[in-house]
Amino acid sequence: MQLLARRGSGHADAAPHATHLGDFQLRPRVLLITALALVVGALSAVVAYALLQLIGLITNLVFYQRVATEMIAPSAAPHPWWLVLFAPVAGGLVIGLMARYGSEKIRGHGMPEAIEAILTGGSRVAPRVAVLKPVSSAISIGTGGPFGAEGPIIMTGGAVGSITAQLLALTADERKTLLVAGAASGMAATFNAPLAAILLAVELLLFEWRPRSFIPVAAAVVVGTICRGFLLGTGPVFDMPALSAPGPLADSLALVPGITGGLLAIAVTALVYKSEDAFARLPIHWMWWPALGGLIIGIGGLIEPRALGVGYDVIEQLLAGEATMSLIVGILVVKTTIWALSLGSGTSGGVLAPVFMIGAALGAAEGGLLPEVSPGFWAMCGLAAVVGGVMRSPLTGIVFTMELTHAWNGLVPMIVASVSAYAVSALLLKRSVLTEKIARRRVHLTREYTTDPLETFFVHEVMAEHPLVLHGDEPVRAVLPQVREANLYPVADRAGQLIGVTTHRALVSCHGGIVSDATTAARGVVHPDDTLREVVNVLATHDITRTVVVDRTDPTRVVGVVTLAHLLHARRQDLHEEHHRERVLTVRPEPPSAPKEPALAWITADH
Known part of the structure; x- marks a missing residue:
């Protein structure tokens, strides 16, 4: 996600047209x-x-x-x-x-x-x-x-x-x-x-x-x-008993289902793709794989029949605090196993409901060891945690849990559970159960939300100022010693007004003529108060790698040239802010003879 982050309010006010909100x-x-x-x-x-x-x-x-x-x-x-x-x-x-x-x-x-x-x-x-x-x-x-x-x-x-x-x-x-x-x-x-x-x-x-x-x-x-x-009605999908305010202790202990939920998310994701790899090695056509996955499901159904199907009734029982320990263990072991293994067979089915059930079972199992809050509270924490860990979507895990149960008093512990599971999953697992499959098809996917560094710099901060401006009536032979390859040169008339641009190659091809013979119209000019993102859009639209910067109030006056290389400045600054460490504040003792001053001095690092 690219967020707008302009530097310097003066520039934003001076150039409202440059605000890149194409919507x-x-x-x-x-x-x-x-x-x-x-x-x-x-x-x-x-x-x-x-x-x-x-x-x-x-x-x-x-x-x-x-x-x-x-x-x-x-x-x-x-x-x-x-x-x-x-x-x-x-x-x-x-x-x-x-x-x-x-x-x-x-x-x-x-x-x-x-x-x-x-x-x-x-x-x-x-x-x-x-x-x-x-x-x-x-x-x-x-x-x-x-x-x-x-x-x-x-x-x-x-x-x-x-x-x-x-x-x-x-x-x-x-x-x-x-x-x-x-x-x-x-x-x-x-x-x-x-x-x-x-x-x-x-x-x-x-x-x-x-x-x-x-x-x-x-x-x-x-x-x-x-x-x-x-x-289908407007009530919650899963009815829960009224949830009392959990309190600080329960809020803190939500870390337990959160961390274990993150670890379970890692195990489940690994199991799904180990299963997929195993099916891929079978010496039979993939058309038969879902039938083999069905056999795994059938065996699991004989062991724990309630592991079959969507399981909304089981989820509701877990969230109501009415599930027996045998059901909880059966769901954690059988449901998790048959779901992950059969999903690897390439059959058709979703992940959220099984994740709800597995997470709620994990929380219900841990609820026997944690302080009692309300029936189903710890199952609810487990549900939020495993959704946040498996889907790698912590906000969705929090809000989903709240909207499924309407137990709004549990918001804070749900945040703790879902975010801690997400932290464990993100730190220990490279990709989620959703993005791993896409990555295996050689599609790179990033889900990090960050500021676009091209939005934080303006053209006038990176452009080459005072470029060499050629005159259209000059002989090419006279200007060739001044120009270099791979550069763009503005061309102006004797009044200094821009008439086009030229390059070393174009000038060489018109060696016996004048500069205007090797001049073409300037495509996609930009202005000093444009952002670098707008420059990228102009370069991409016109299929060029460099362009002229002109004064916005006088489009015939050249003020600079900007190239693809200049755009790297924004990326370098972004990398600098990410990796460069500096101490901005320091504590130093007072000089013995100095008047009494606060010990904390503001020092700006000078680099």
């Missing part, structure tokens, strides 16, 4: 994309609802042999062992066939695929993915897969936004905005968590925080949340 220059476009995002938000909410209904339908058909769409756990009633074992295998086989003969893009848990579409695909999602992804995910979860619906909803909602954009004449950035609007509104409609959905969009999908994208995404999320109220 305001594109206000009609922002309003248009926002209007489209409202439609996308409503459509994505309906798609999210339809996906949940489809999951319920397949679950009922497979495990209860009835036609119904209510969300029900596969373990709500006992089943024959062969059904528990082979239903996930059959589901995996169908998914493998759909991926091979439909679209390989349906493989995986949805978020990396959405990120990759944004980074490398121009935010284009094929229409068939919009159909095949939710169907394959519903089959995977409905046949017992231990996955969540949120990843497929992100991909499907994103597909709705992308397809809408592809039907219109929009830019790639505008397609990205609508893709993310669809993904975030689908999330909001699923979990009734609008703020968490917006944060998820910013932390994971947008790669920027600018009005042109933030406003449409927020608008879509609001619409998706309103639609959810009509379709």
Whole structure:
């Protein structure tokens, strides 16, 4: 993310035109994309609802042999062992066939695929993915897969936004905005968590925080949340007993599930990709991998039936403080194992619901050793911690937990748990479960939010002042000894007014003529009060590596030349501020004969 950070208020006031907020220059476009995002938000909410209904339908058909769409756990009633074992295998086989003969893009848990579409695909999602992804995910979860619906909803909602954009004449950035609007509104409609959905969009999908994208995404999320109220109700997804104020001790002890949650996040991420590597070494086509993953799921279901399916009922039981120790251990061991191993098989399913369950189980297990606060409090801390550690999105982990439970009294310990888990994960693990998959496809991804150093310097601070200005009527033979290769030279008339630019090569090609014969129009001139970021935009737009700096009030008067090399000054300063250590304040004893003065002296290092 690039944040505007101008140095020197005088410059900003003197050059309001130089403030690089292109969103305001594109206000009609922002309003248009926002209007489209409202439609996308409503459509994505309906798609999210339809996906949940489809999951319920397949679950009922497979495990209860009835036609119904209510969300029900596969373990709500006992089943024959062969059904528990082979239903996930059959589901995996169908998914493998759909991926091979439909679209390989349906493989995986949805978020990396959405990120990759944004980074490398121009935010284009094929229409068939919009159909095949939710169907394959519903089959995977409905046949017992231990996955969540949120990843497929992100991909499907994103597909709705992308397809809408592809039907219109929009830019790639505008397609990205609508893709993310669809993904975030689908999330909001699923979990009734609008703020968490917006944060998820910013932390994971947008790669920027600018009005042109933030406003449409927020608008879509609001619409998706309103639609959810009509379709699924407005209450919290997980009801918790009233949470009393935790107090300073509980706030501090939230470090325990935070740190252990970060370590668990590292272990889970490693297990997912070890599994993926193991499947890649199998001497069979990847089409069969989801069926093998289904076999792992079936074996796990025989050991702990409640590990199957989305598991919202188990999460609610954990957060209510009603889970038995056998269930807690079963979720931590069986759910974690079958989820990570089967996800590595390339089947279709999401990560958030399993992460919710695993995190809540970790917190519930530690709650027996920690002071009692309120039922489900420590499970809530574990949930926030593992989301922050696995997703590497601490703000999303905090807000998600709050919005899922409406237990707002627990905000401070959730901050402690989620941020400490994020710290452990970030310090010990190079990439998250989401970005590792993208990195393996040789796509570099950074999620660090920082100031753009090109925004902190103006042209007049780095340009070459008083450049050699040639006169158009001078003989080329006379000026050639003064010029060097790889430089740009302004050309002016005898009145000193700029008429164009020339180079050493151009002059050599007109050796027998005058300078004006080797002169071309100056492309993309800049001004002393432009930022270096604006210079980069000009150079890129005109496909040049250097340009002339002219006075803004008199565009015919040359004041300097700026080149790509000058732009490195901003990067050098950024590196200097990051790595150079200096003592700005020091404590020194008073001179014996001096009057009594404060011991602290302000000393500015002179470098």
